[in-house]
Amino acid sequence: MVSSLSIFFMFVSLIISFLVPIALAIYICRVKKASVVSVLVGGLIFFVFQIITRIPLLKMLEKEPWYNNIMSNIWIYILFLSITAGLFEEVGRFLGFKFLLKNKLDWKNGVAFGIGHGGIEAIYLLGFTSINNIVYSFMINGGIFDTTIGSLLPLGVGDYLKEQLINLPSAAFLAGGVERLFTIVVHIAFSLIVLMAVKRKQFKYVIYSILLHAFLNGSLVTLMYWKWNIWIVEGILGTFVLIALKFIMASRERIDEDHGSFIIE
Template sequence: MGGLSLFFIALTALISIGFPIVMIIYFKRNYNASLLYLVVGALVFTIFQLLIRIPLLNWLGGQFWFYTYIVQNEKLYIVILALTAGIFEEIGRYVAFKFLLVDKREWENGVIFGIGHGGVESIILVGVNYLAFILISLHLNFGLFENIVGLLPNIDTVTPLLQETAPTLYLLAGMERLFTIIIHIGLSLLVLGSVRVGKVTGLIVAIGLHTLLNVSILLISSNIWIVEGIIGIGAILSIIYIHRKKSLWKFVI
């Protein structure tokens, strides 16, 4: 593997793990954001996505009717994947804000909830894997960590993929995590706003936006540049929304 690939792998690992940590420190120090909101945000992703949705989809994938009529219909399966992600994650946020986080439903706490939600996703799904990629890359280039690398799962499959992947794709993975965390913050504020006004409109909009974004990404997944462009646009719109909510919620209880 080339040095540029190793550099971008390390950079993506740093972004995936370091960016949410830096944001946590910033919002705690500057806005005194609640660590309870942070922890619950992380738990919502872990429970509703990793412990409920993914096992449920895996179980359904083993059912004849689901595999025959859903999985083998590529576009329908994409819609199902996108819709279930939106439903489970956004309802998870709503349940947390409505029934668990009943105090201090303020802007900074909605933000740090989103950091917890997107941050744990970033660390678990990307950061940990890229730390393993660093070990494999150092082993391939310098013969280091042979004993550790030998214990990694699917090493015979992963190694050729790492060698064949273009360096820029490793960098894009890091940028995607950054964009995605920002989007999670925006969606968290949207759902929190729904709870604050006692309506489900924001929840429905969040499910729709989440689903639409995922459908768009999955349908054109063959062109990584367009995919990242869509996610980047989503992040920019989220930043605008986050900033607007900061101004509005100063004057609304």
């Protein structure tokens, strides 16, 4: 049986993944008067550069011998995935600001872009997964999983899913929601860094964003590979989020007034 607490935390994560991005988007557009287009472009960039470009490309590369050699070395593989994630998403942000939002290069629209980007990621990575987990959990507890969904899945996959849902600590399902909250903040910060690149015509800020993105992804994946406690990992991510929040707040006046050097005091 899947515990009631696990199912409850699945619902919490589901609510976070859908309602938090929507609430943030409404706030930034209605209260701060950002453009809805900025939110939509942020979401579009994630969809184009991750869902329909990077992820299918990585899947195609699995047929290539050289890529299989990379996959056989966990450290090179983590580095490769981290760098490509940063490269695709940050270059995507740059193109989004430069060509789709060139008349909306102010702080509030940079924040709106980040909300859209992080929001779509939350819905794609966590929202749909939470829905599946909830449905599967009710089917397991109702005794119909094996004869319905389980029988349609490849051999062993149904048993694996069932085992994971039953045996994973309940808090693991809550951790996904916490991580998505943190990640939205990080996406806002990355979006503002790239906005600086476009507004000041200094591509070095895109490079900074790519490197920071790759470093954060690689660090967290490495810690999970080492089987660190999930809440310690989330705490480390939370520390990065605090730095990101300081950056977000400090960047407002500098972006809108476009002062010289960009330094957080």
